[in-house]
Amino acid sequence: MNTATPQIEGCYFDLKAAERVKTFIETFIKHSRGQFAGKPFILLEWQWEKIIKPLFGWKRANGKRLYKKAWIELPKKQGKSCLASALSLYMLVGDGEQGGQCFLCSNDIKQAGIVFNEAELMARKSPTLSEVIKPVPSRYRLDFPKTNSFLRALAADGYRQEGIDASFICFDEVHSFKNRQLWDSLSYATAARENPIQLAITTAGVFDPESLGWTEHQYALDIIKDPTIDPSYLAVIYSADKDDDISKPETWYKANP
Numbered sequence: 127m128n129t130a131t132p133q134i135e136g137c138y139f140d141l142k143a144a145e146r147v148k149t150f151i152e153t154f155i156k157h158s159r160g161q162f163a164g165k166p167f168i169l170l171e172w173q174w175e176k177i178i179k180p181l182f183g184w185k186r187a188n189g190k191r192l193y194k195k196a197w198i199e200l201p202k203k204q205g206k207s208c209l210a211s212a213l214s215l216y217m218l219v220g221d222g223e224q225g226g227q228c229f230l231c232s233n234d235i236k237q238a239g240i241v242f243n244e245a246e247l248m249a250r251k252s253p254t255l256s257e258v259i260k261p262v263p264s265r266y267r268l269d270f271p272k273t274n275s276f277l278r279a280l281a282a283d284g285y286r287q288e289g290i291d292a293s294f295i296c297f298d299e300v301h302s303f304k305n306r307q308l309w310d311s312l313s314y315a316t317a318a319r320e321n322p323i324q325l326a327i328t329t330a331g332v333f334d335p336e337s338l339g340w341t342e343h344q345y346a347l348d349i350i351k352d353p354t355i356d357p358s359y360l361a362v363i364y365s366a367d368k369d370d371d372i373s374k375p376e377t378w379y380k381a382n383p
Contacts, residue, residue, distance in 0.1 A: 218268065227290060239279055
């Protein structure tokens with residue numbers, strides 16, 4: 127299930143802006159491990175059509191991106207961490223933000239480090255990115271001196287209120303967050319930026335009506351049903367409905383893009 131229809135007057139679709147992200151990823155980013163290690167990161171059709179294209183292509187009348195927040199919910203083993211890492215590197219190097227502050231956030235530093243380490247390995251594998259990105263592994267940080275920007279891992283379990291001026295935030299595995307402190311604090315951290323993105327990319331969690339993951343999941347479902355609730359929020363959820371027959375292939379494809 128997904129929604130990518132603009133609901134604000136004057137919006138337009140800029141294919142070149144979306145293709146810029148696609149070209150960056152497929153040209154400069156390499157897979158870091160397994161059978162594809164060292165090979166170009168070629169976006170799958172659903173990654174391009176359902177995520178990259180709407181998120182970066184739809185613009186407001188003033189030329190800024192329409193979608194400031196995105197909720198991407200996928201089952202396990204759909205390449206979630208690889209996609210999050212690739213997008214984080216684009217936002218660090220390719221988006222052109224001066225003094226960009228990019229954050230990879232998770233419930234604990236171990237989980238946050240998974241996506242960060244993937245991004246670092248992707249950067250090291252790329253002949254171009256390895257020349258312009260300066261890793262600071264001891265601080266879970268990648269620096270891009272050309273624009274005085276950085277990408278940093280941040281964990282909810284060790285977070286303290288900081289003077290953050292975020293241009294990009296990627297929340298990983300939101301279903302595992304124990305509370306809303308990091309989520310709520312960083313939701314306001316992009317206010318001073320003209321073209322920020324707050325991205326949540328997660329698997330589903332267990333039913334808990336009080337948890338952050340469940341409440342945001344429900345909010346995303348509401349937006350899918352009625353995009354006018356929050357026109358700046360892109361919601362993409364791949365899952366089977368409770369009445370779907372799990373023995374049918376169409377159910378498998380519905381949940382596994």
